[in-house]
Amino acid sequence: MSREHIEFIQSQVLPWQSCPFQYDVQYKELSVDQKTQATTGVFKYKKNWLEEEAYWLASEEEFFVLKGEIEINKIRYTEGYYGYLPANYLRKTVKANKSTVLIRFIDQSPQPIYYQYGDPLPVMKKEAIEGINTFDMQWDKGVQDEKLLHLDFGRKILRIDPTTKAKTFLYMVSPQTYPQQWKGPREHHPTVEESFCVTGSLAGEHGVMRTGAYFWRPPEIPHGPYGSRTGAVLLIRFVGGEHVNHWSQELYPFTFDPDYEPILPERLQGIGKKEWLPEPF
Ligand SMILES: [Fe+2]
Missing domain, CATH: 2.60.120.10 (Jelly Rolls)
Structure with a gap:
């Protein structure tokens, strides 16, 4: 790859x-x-x-x-x-x-x-x-995918490429949100998803992303479910093609406090493996 x-x-x-x-x-x-x-x-x-x-x-x-x-x-x-x-x-x-x-x-x-x-x-x-x-810009709170309803989310579409349909947008997740009964399906997409956490925090299966967190996820990799204690604003890109959500039948557990278990290439294993905490208190 x-x-x-x-x-x-x-x-x-x-x-x-x-x-x-x-x-x-x-x-x-x-x-x-x-x-x-x-x-x-x-x-x-x-x-x-x-x-x-x-x-x-x-x-x-x-x-x-x-x-x-x-x-x-x-x-x-x-x-x-x-x-x-x-x-x-x-x-x-x-x-x-x-x-x-x-x-x-x-x-x-x-x-x-x-x-x-x-x-x-x-x-x-x-x-x-x-x-x-x-x-x-106004947050677009129109729901396009009911499986994300629990996040009480909003979007600001920044760009959709007229040829490839690749999309860049801000995604807002409300605070104190989690999937019903603490479990939910996983999504995957036919395109790369790339994201940077502009502010706030978002809990998912690899840990708690905080302000400054970044991921590059190749196509077809299942992820989620998500929730947030604080709320979050993420800058998200679907790279190279149209954004489509596919959902698993199976449900997966959610917690606000997952361990930090990242997927990292070898060059980042040394510095990347330690969880970064802002420690405000
Ligand atoms: Fe996704």
């Missing part, structure tokens, strides 16, 4: 590294496709960081601002903002107005292609989504 199953890791336990693609940027590698170099990572920019040269990527990119403010082509993205930049989107100026942390999803190589004066401008084949403030 060129992109390994990771479910799940708290990004807090991962080390900051120098980003090989941009000067003076730190990042945490969450998941990488060894074949295509597709990368999901948490990227950190110092206040007043500036990309000096215009560039584009051969890859499309989605990002969400976890902290701070970044300005791309004079469009400001602050905490909770989302952007989709298609392949060949020219970044004429990129600047961090504050100390800024983004989660970026780059579906092919993240290697910038720098614009040289006189070069023909690259052509975009898809439409950009720029400067979306997710705080200004």
